[in-house]
Amino acid sequence: MPLSLEERFFLVKEVYSHGGKYSKEVQNIFKENFGEEQLPDRHCVDALMKKFEQTGSMQDRPRSGRPSVINNEALRDVTKKLDRSPHKSLRRLSQEVGMSLTSTYRAVKKQKFFPYKVSAVHELKAQDTEKRVSFCRWFQQFIDMNGENILNDTFFTDDAWFHLSGYTNRQNSRSWATENPHEIFEKPLHDQKIGVSCAVSRSRIIGPIFFDSTVNSDRYIKNIFVPFSEQLTASEKQRTWFQQDGATTHTARATMTAVRKVFGERVISQDLWPPRSPDLTPPDFYLWGKLKDLVYADNPRSINDLKHNIRQIICRYQM
Template sequence: MPLNERDRIEILMMIGVGDRMRTQQEVCRLFHEMHPDREPVSQSTRKYRELGHVRDAPRQGRPKINENVQQDVILSALENPHCTVRQVSRDLNIGKSSVSNIFKRVRLIHELAEDDFDRRTEFCEYMMDHNNQNNGFIANILFSDEATFFLNGHVNRQNTRYWSQENPHWMQEYHTQHPQKVNVWAGIVRNRIVGPYFFDENLTGA
């Protein structure tokens, strides 16, 4: 278990620094009566002998993320919405993964109207009732989706980001009139994947 400085001092007092009145085995027995783990006894005595104190060593690496750091990251995005994770990481001396996590935590989500919660609850209850009445009802549903992939090689999502708490209706224009693209449709039913199927034309509900 992790020890704080008070626990380590307690161990040293049990030993009796200087007079060696108790052995480590005796201290382990005493310490075990109050704490479940014996390993900290030897760790604390070894640290005191080697360093002369029982304080934790300063942590290495980049500073720990706190509320002030999060505010600095968000301000960087507000000042320069086109900034990259790498730029913010370098400017603020924060790990790239930490910057990315902060950006993701402040992302926008789909707005829900007041009655959306009731509608979603009703839908869940409807599906559960039908599945209870007709075993395998959900297993016979085909869940599908489609996506369009552009093949012109110009679009790189990693380099065309815009960080904002509001929808800025920002666009990145590329110099091509008719970019090559492919439409993909796939589905899942039970434990099977249907497709994927590739189409040159746009997908419709027909």
């Protein structure tokens, strides 16, 4: 049986730690770690040890001439490796199975593995479904009663963090599998970042409004809500609807007092807005993703560069 580089390294280490012998104990340990039904032949292990002692390498020498046809055993080895570790790169896989990168790629395609992209999704809980459906029904009635033009006067708001070092590169994050695993990828936050708040209606975008620290109720009112409301005309303040999610900073007593002072009862917020549902807002559903695809295109080097790019692109959206 062909041994991967990982299996070869494991065998050399275990044989040396057991007095240089391919003992029954080493065979059992190998079987526990790799689940092989057919254990490596003793002559194969002896040749591996001799090769390591003479050359210091466990890899086979590259063969000259045209590559041989990939046999069924090699295909099974590729499948086993990817099933065990679907996130490994093709280069690493080729090293482990002892084939060229080109042959490994052909084997992967022949076994019908595909490189699925990582998807970032929001958490939803079982009890959220009914609330989301209820809001959608209310919103449909809201449009039926007021007409579609009400969307010109309904501002959906949301905040997002933009990190100077970029964001999860889904283009380079792949999981090899025969069927889409629908995996969620978590990545820790970076230190250098800027907060961005925007309000989106069907007719325009208000923002970006920047913030650089954790937002509490007072900061939300002073640094985000007031700068937003000051960009509304007197006429808009009389007819505009305002949406915000149910975050504590948005629904605190002082915040709601400030919001209702401007919009009266034309507020889509706590009780009506479903929890964990930023995907129902235009900023989260479209704007943030589009912005993050564009603002990093020229690799901004400072927070000021990042702000400049965000302003420029949102200004382009307004035209």
